[in-house]
Amino acid sequence: MTSAPEFTAEIFQNEYLASGAREVSAVVSVTSAGAVTTAGADTASSAEIIIVDCSGSMAAPMAKLIQAREATAAAIDVIRDGTAFAVVAGALRAWPIYPANGSMAIANATSRADAKRAVKRLGAHDGTAIGQWLQAARQLFLTRQDDLRHAILLTDGQNAHESAAQLDDAIQTCTGVFTCDCRGVGTDWEVAELRKISTALLGTVDIVPDPAGLTADFEALMTASMAKQVADVRLRVWTPQHTTVRYVKQVAPAVEDLTGMRKHVTELAGDYPTGAWGPAESRDYHVCVDVQPAAVGQEMLAARVSLVQDSDAGSQTLAQGLIKAIWSDDERMSTRINRHVAHYTGQAELAQAIQDGLEARTAGDDTTAADRLGRAVEIARESGNEASAKLLAKVVDVDPVTGTVRLKPKVAAADEMALDTRSTKTVRVKK
Amino acid sequence: MATPSSPTCAACGAVAEFADKFCEACGAAFADHRHVDLGGLAGVTDTGHRHDRNEDAMALTVAQTPTGVASIAVVCDGVSTSERPDEASHTAAGAAAESMAAALRAGVAGEEALRQAVLAADAAVRGLAGDSDNAPATTIVAGVVSADQISVCWIGDSRAYWLPAIDAPSALLLTRDDSLAEELVSVGVLTEAEAYASQHAHVVTRWLGADADSPEPHIVSVRPSTPGFLLLCSDGLWNYQPDPEGLHRLALPAALTDLGAAADALLTFALDSGGQDNTTVVLAAAPPVPRDTPDPGGNT
Numbered sequence: 135m136t137s138a139p140e141f142t143a144e145i146f147q148n149e150y151l152a153s154g155a156r157e158v159s160a161v162v163s164v165t166s167a168g169a170v171t172t173a174g175a176d177t178a179s180s181a182e183i184i185i186v187d188c189s190g191s192m193a194a195p196m197a198k199l200i201q202a203r204e205a206t207a208a209a210i211d212v213i214r215d216g217t218a219f220a221v222v223a224g225a226l227r228a229w230p231i232y233p234a235n236g237s238m239a240i241a242n243a244t245s246r247a248d249a250k251r252a253v254k255r256l257g258a259h260d261g262t263a264i265g266q267w268l269q270a271a272r273q274l275f276l277t278r279q280d281d282l283r284h285a286i287l288l289t290d291g292q293n294a295h296e297s298a299a300q301l302d303d304a305i306q307t308c309t310g311v312f313t314c315d316c317r318g319v320g321t322d323w324e325v326a327e328l329r330k331i332s333t334a335l336l337g338t339v340d341i342v343p344d345p346a347g348l349t350a351d352f353e354a355l356m357t358a359s360m361a362k363q364v365a366d367v368r369l370r371v372w373t374p375q376h377t378t379v380r381y382v383k384q385v386a387p388a389v390e391d392l393t394g395m396r397k398h399v400t401e402l403a404g405d406y407p408t409g410a411w412g413p414a415e416s417r418d419y420h421v422c423v424d425v426q427p428a429a430v431g432q433e434m435l436a437a438r439v440s441l442v443q444d445s446d447a448g449s450q451t452l453a454q455g456l457i458k459a460i461w462s463d464d465e466r467m468s469t470r471i472n473r474h475v476a477h478y479t480g481q482a483e484l485a486q487a488i489q490d491g492l493e494a495r496t497a498g499d500d501t502t503a504a505d506r507l508g509r510a511v512e513i514a515r516e517s518g519n520e521a522s523a524k525l526l527a528k529v530v531d532v533d534p535v536t537g538t539v540r541l542k543p544k545v546a547a548a549d550e551m552a553l554d555t556r557s558t559k560t561v562r563v564k565k
Numbered sequence: 566m567a568t569p570s571s572p573t574c575a576a577c578g579a580v581a582e583f584a585d586k587f588c589e590a591c592g593a594a595f596a597d598h599r600h601v602d603l604g605g606l607a608g609v610t611d612t613g614h615r616h617d618r619n620e621d622a623m624a625l626t627v628a629q630t631p632t633g634v635a636s637i638a639v640v641c642d643g644v645s646t647s648e649r650p651d652e653a654s655h656t657a658a659g660a661a662a663e664s665m666a667a668a669l670r671a672g673v674a675g676e677e678a679l680r681q682a683v684l685a686a687d688a689a690v691r692g693l694a695g696d697s698d699n700a701p702a703t704t705i706v707a708g709v710v711s712a713d714q715i716s717v718c719w720i721g722d723s724r725a726y727w728l729p730a731i732d733a734p735s736a737l738l739l740t741r742d743d744s745l746a747e748e749l750v751s752v753g754v755l756t757e758a759e760a761y762a763s764q765h766a767h768v769v770t771r772w773l774g775a776d777a778d779s780p781e782p783h784i785v786s787v788r789p790s791t792p793g794f795l796l797l798c799s800d801g802l803w804n805y806q807p808d809p810e811g812l813h814r815l816a817l818p819a820a821l822t823d824l825g826a827a828a829d830a831l832l833t834f835a836l837d838s839g840g841q842d843n844t845t846v847v848l849a850a851a852p853p854v855p856r857d858t859p860d861p862g863g864n865t
Contacts (some may be wrong), residue, residue: 375577375591402589425592433594435587456587 137475139166139363139413141441143453149460150467154427157442158436160457161385161474162419163309164366166411178281178365181218181238182356183271183312184209186231186256187289188223191322198290198319201345205352207250209286212356213241220274223252225260228270238274240516261295265304272308281365282410284311285335286355288348290319293327301327305334310366313337313409315355317344318555321547325554328549333390336409341555361412364443367452368397369419372438375402376426379437382406384495385478386418389558391483405442418562420478425459433460474563477517481560484513488557492529492550500541504530504550508539519561525553571626587841588842595862601625602825605854606636608663608847609828613801614840620645621799621845622654622703626661627853628669635675636710636849637665639682640723642799644702644772653690653701657773660689661707675709675716682707683718687773687780694775702774705782706740710849715739718782721769722747723845724803728813729793730821736809739785743771761807794827794848801844802835816848824848 147160184206192199200294206221213219218238221231230236232252239245263362267287275283293301308314314335319342332339342348368530369392371382384390408417425436437457442452462468491506514523528549531540577591587594598611603625612619620643628635641658643650664685668678686705694700704721717725722742729735741747745768746760760766773780796812806812815834822828828846835844 374588375590377592428593435592435594 139168139411140167141411141453143439143441144232144384145439145455145457145459146472147457148468148470148472148475149458150462150464151427151459152465152468153430153461153463155461155468156427157380157422158425158426158457158459159420159422159475160437161472161478162369162421162439162455162457163474164369164408164414164441164453165416166413168414177365179216179218180214180282180284180360180362181275181278181280181312182213182359183220183222183238183285184352185224185228185267185271185285185287186253187225187262187319188256188258189225189260189262189289189291189375190258191262191291195232195516198345199256199258201348202288202319203256205288205348206253206256208349209328209352209356210246210249210253212353212360213246214360215242217241217276217360218280219245219249221249222267222270222274223256224262224264224270224289226263226266228267230270230274231256236274238278239367262289262291262293263296263300264289264293264327264331265296265301268304268308268314272311275312282359282362283365284337284359284362284410285312285314285333285477286352287314287316287328288319289316289323289328292324293320297401297562301330305331309334310407311373315339315359317342317348317351318551319343319348321551325551336390336407338388339555341548341551343552348515351509358412362410363413364411364452367408367411367441367443369408370399370403370405370440370442370451372440373423374425374435377436378424379404380422380424380540381420383420383482384408384417385420385481386416386560386562388560389482392419407470408441418478420475420482421457423457428459428461430461430463433458435459438536450543477563478560480513480517481519484510484517484519485558485560487513488522488526488553492554492557495541504541507541511539518564519559520557521559521561522553525549527554529553574576597621600825600829601629605824605850606825606848607828608636608638608640608845609825609832610845611801611832611836611840611843614836616843618651619649619843620654621801621843622651622658622795623845623847624658625847626666627660628666630669630711631672633712634853634855635669636795636796636853637662637669637708638710638797638847638849639665639686639705639707640797640799640845640847641686641773642704642723642793642801642845643719644704644769646699647702647774648697648699649693649701650703652693653703653774654703656689656693657686657703657705661686662706665707665709668677669709675711675714676718676786679707679716679718679784680782682816683720683782684780685772687777690773691751691775697775700775702772704743704769704799705773706797708797708849710795710851710853712852714786716784716786717795717797717852719743720771720773720780720782720783721779722767723797723799726796726798726809726812727787727789727793728796728809728816728820729789729791730755730817732791733810733813733817736813737787738807738809739787739814740783742769743783744769789851793851794824795851796831797845797847797849798831799843799845801840801842802831802846804842805835805838820848820850824850
């Protein structure tokens with residue numbers, strides 16, 4: 135048994151502003167400590183649902199379905215004893231594969247073996263209506279009251295058999311109920327669609343171009359989920375009167391804009407969801423607010439950022455950091471750029487440049503595409519984001535002498551999708 | 566130190582908590598320097614250069630009395646050797662101003678309103694003591710300026726001066742310190758110069774608080790024949806310039822056009838002279854400036 139990890143929040147900012155300036159930017163670095171083993175401590179209960187695409191296309195080629203069965207079985211093997219779990223098949227609608235009666239099983243050697251047997255019978259028919267799958271998972275999760283609820287969603291195609299509005303509705307009803315990691319196998323699915331789900335449900339999105347890669351990926355996802363100990367952690371941002379929050383973004387390990395997910399707490403405070411946390415995790419957030427400028431020499435609290443979690447005893451503050459503003463006439467103070475803020479501003483621009491570039495490329499606007507992707511290459515190189523640099527190199531050619539960026543005439547769909555899905559992945563500030 | 570005990574924010578005026586030393590309403594840093602300007606009544610208080618916190622407090626407000634408007638000003642200087650002197654001074658200043666405003670509105674005459682106010686302040690400071698054997702203590706000087714009279718009462722060594730609008734030589738010290746220095750001078754043991762040079766000069770002999778003898782204050786009233794200003798200050802100012810004429814030169818002519826600037830000028834003088842102690846300066850125009858909106862509330 136393990137107890138909840140301890141959290142720390144560290145603020146990185148230049149608190150000095152020029153006279154009259156109002157924008158205050160800071161990076162909040164949140165870290166959970168390594169797990170503390172304490173026998174008998176109360177631990178969070180968890181529930182897992184694996185949602186497997188069983189639409190007709192999964193059988194073309196058959197390798198997708200076969201690998202999906204194996205990957206699901208591998209993930210089931212990772213589920214810890216005592217965890218509630220279920221496997222759901224999805225096509226035009228969703229139906230339970232295990233347990234067959236539409237409940238959730240409790241993991242042990244017997245139930246895991248039963249589940250793996252059931253998964254072998256997964257077939258492939260009909261079309262794709264992902265909203266239905268999400269709704270089914272939600273209903274299953276809500277038969278219980280587990281603290282941590284997590285799903286893995288696998289698809290190989292576009293959400294062709296329901297409207298975008300239907301999917302949006304489903305995403306909305308599932309928001310806050312469970313977190314969801316989305317995987318697309320092959321290249322016939324749509325990145326934007328799965329990203330919409332993973333963003334709202336605080337999970338990740340990625341491409342598994344070759345079905346043979348599914349097993350390792352599912353195992354890794356389930357292992358990471360099993361490590362989570364603290365559910366529903368929120369970033370509470372308090373700002374003084376006459377202050378507006380420009381944005382709150384997660385910036386590491388990947389860029390996720392949380393601004394629109396704010397939930398009202400008080401007139402001056404709102405909560406942004408961060409999902410579940412395991413031990414020894416570190417995530418960075420970029421908070422940007424506009425304050426009412428005060429006179430030179432004055433100091434103010436621009437925002438108080440707390441990590442909060444609801445417990446039986448009410449709302450609990452796990453860690454806290456203060457974002458300040460001090461107005462100064464000294465330009466050397468006010469023009470100093472904080473390394474963390476600058477770095478993550480660059481990483482966010484990198485992600486945006488990649489997405490803009492790919493969008494322009496799809497639209498046939500090669501000039502814009504080359505310009506934006508060229509900028510991305512530049513930032514990736516400067517900031518040491520080698521993963522993005524490598525992915526970019528599969529889509530553009532960079533002249534080693536002039537640095538001029540040209541779109542590759544032929545790009546594999548998988549490479550383009552990999553660049554798209556992973557464009558938001560950031561690197562940490564260099565030490 | 567616990568959370569600063571001031572109930573109001575200098576920047577936004579909100580009655581607010583100061584968690585993390587910032588106002589929970591507007592975010593302003595809790596300032597050990599505060600400036601209040603109610604027009605015709607202005608004050609400033611500052612930690613000075615040598616102290617970590619400001620144990621002085623001031624309260625400024627305006628009351629509509631049955632016979633016209635009256636300016637109310639209070640300056641308190643927490644006794645450093647007592648426990649929680651900052652809490653004592655803030656509590657006393659707030660309680661005195663509140664009591665005075667209520668009494669004056671109800672038609673109580675200036676001197677009696679002052680007496681009641683000091684009793685109220687004393688009771689409030691006594692209430693802070695608990696079972697402490699070094700009860701919180703503070704000096705107090707309070708003034709009320711009405712159309713035809715200025716009344717001042719005090720306990721301790723915070724002072725009141727009359728600064729006429731033009732005629733510098735007729736500037737007056739209105740109070741007499743309850744201090745060891747003053748007592749030694751009055752019985753002829755030391756000259757004034759010797760007394761204030763001694764390290765005991767600032768030992769106050771009377772104060773407000775649970776271990777004080779009697780809260781009966783000294784009271785004095787004047788009916789000035791010319792317009793002018795009532796100056797209340799803590800020893801952080803008068804240490805550097807006790808002379809009424811000298812203070813007059815520092816405050817005027819600025820006070821004629823901008824009372825807040827004049828209060829700031831007096832503070833700047835104290836800080837430039839060394840700023841050894843917390844310094845509080847309040848200036849009230851006499852007669853008071855008429856106003857449409859009663860009780861703007863500048864209680865800090």
